[in-house]
Amino acid sequence: MDLNGQNAFITGGAIRIGRAISKELSKHGVNVAINYNNSGDQAEQLRQEIIQNGVKVELFKADISDIHGLPELFAKVKQSFGQIDILINNAGIYPRDTLMSLKTDTLDPLFAINLFAPLVLMREFAKQIPDDGHGKIINIVDAKIFKNDPETFMYRLTKVGLWEATKLAAIELAPRITVNAISPGLMMSLAGYEHLNMQAVAERRVPLKILGSPEIVAQNVIHILKQDFMTGNNIILDGGEYI
Numbered sequence: 001m002d003l004n005g006q007n008a009f010i011t012g013g014a015i016r017i018g019r020a021i022s023k024e025l026s027k028h029g030v031n032v033a034i035n036y037n038n039s040g041d042q043a044e045q046l047r048q049e050i051i052q053n054g055v056k057v058e059l060f061k062a063d064i065s066d067i068h069g070l071p072e073l074f075a076k077v078k079q080s081f082g083q084i085d086i087l088i089n090n091a092g093i094y095p096r097d098t099l100m101s102l103k104t105d106t107l108d109p110l111f112a113i114n115l116f117a118p119l120v121l122m123r124e125f126a127k128q129i130p131d132d133g134h135g136k137i138i139n140i141v142d143a144k145i146f147k148n149d150p151e152t153f154m155y156r157l158t159k160v161g162l163w164e165a166t167k168l169a170a171i172e173l174a175p176r177i178t179v180n181a182i183s184p185g186l187m188m189s190l191a192g193y194e195h196l197n198m199q200a201v202a203e204r205r206v207p208l209k210i211l212g213s214p215e216i217v218a219q220n221v222i223h224i225l226k227q228d229f230m231t232g233n234n235i236i237l238d239g240g241e242y243i
Contacts (some may be wrong), residue, residue, distance in 0.1 A: 001136060001225055004029030007081040009125075011035045011064055011117065012091030014043035017140065017184065020214030021088055021221050022046060022057075028222060030086065032058040033077045037063050055122075056081070064091055065112040067120050074124040078167060086225060087125040089118035089139045089162070098150050108152065114158035126173050132204070135177040136225050139166050141216070143185040143238035163234060170232030178231040182226050185238025187212045207240035 008025050012018040013034035020041070022032050032050060036043040036059060043059045052055040058080055062073045078084055085121070092114045095106055118139055129135040142159045144152065163181055170179040186202050189195075202211045220235050238243065 001084075001134065002188060002229065003222070003225060006085040007031045007033070007034040007083065008086035008088060009077050009081075009084050009121075010088040010090055011121070012037075012089070014039040014059075017187065017217050018088075018090040018216040019046055020085070020218040021090060023050060024218035024222055025056065025086075026055045027055075028055040029055060030223075031081060033060060033072070033081055033084070034059055035060045035062055035064065035091065035147070035214045037061065040199040052085060064117040065109045067112050070117060071124055074121060079172045083133070083175055084125060085129060085135055087135070087137045089121060089137070089222065091117070092140065092159075094152070094155055096152055097154055099153050101118070102154055111158055114155070115161045115165070122165075122169055122173075122179070126177055128175050133175070133176060137166075137169065137173075137177060137179040137225055138221055139163075139179070139181045141166070141181045141183040141234060142238050143183040143242050144243040145174055145183065146236070161242045166234070174231060178224075178228070180231060181219055181234040182217055182224070183234055183236045183238070184217050184219055185212055185236070185241050187214060187217070202239070205241055206238070207243070210239060212237050212239060 008030050009024055013022045014036040022034055025032050047057050047059055122137055139162050141163045145156055145160045166179050167179045189198055198211055205208050216237055
């Protein structure tokens with residue numbers, strides 16, 4: 001895919017990994033529709049930065065846990081940009097719970113944001129790609145799914161589900177649309193854990209002894225988008241942690 005002039009929609013695109021992806025897309029001439037919910041100030045700051053790259057950028061505030069509202073959200077994005085050529089399902093939440101400690105009232109938003117919203121958005125995306133057209137979907141999964149650990153029991157279920165959905169969609173939507181995933185490992189402190197020395201954590205757990213970064217994820221997004229003979233794959237960016 002020639003990225004210049006393409007239109008991308010990214011969920012959770014204003015902060016952290018999503019922010020890096022939005023910026024990297026714009027550097028390659030991609031127009032960016034950025035979804036955010038509680039990060040209005042960061043989203044506006046990012047919009048001002050991206051404008052400098054000479055591409056179109058618009059912000060779309062929406063709580064994607066309301067999956068019934070997603071068709072309308074996607075329609076608004078499409079109305080503003082025309083055909084959406086790239087979909088990045090990046091938004092996610094990360095509760096820490098075991099099977100025995102889970103609270104049932106957290107299940108609906110967790111599964112809605114991490115799994116059900118990507119499913120609905122992939123459907124809406126595919127519906128607007130013509131029979132002779134081409135599109136690309138990238139789902140942000142997690143390298144943690146490759147090691148069983150019940151401390152994040154429900155979160156892992158959602159991300160394993162998203163990886164399975166990636167493979168299934170790759171088959172169903174071919175040849176018009178490629179569907180791939182990226183699974184980041186240690187990249188940065190999680191919200192609420194900013195006090196941790198992440199480099200020290202990496203030295204204990206990662207064979208390469210270094211942290212990844214949102215920018216590394218963004219660079220691999222570009223790599224996938226430029227491939228036309230790649231679908232149903234998952235790029236694991238974990239420094240060897242889950243070998």
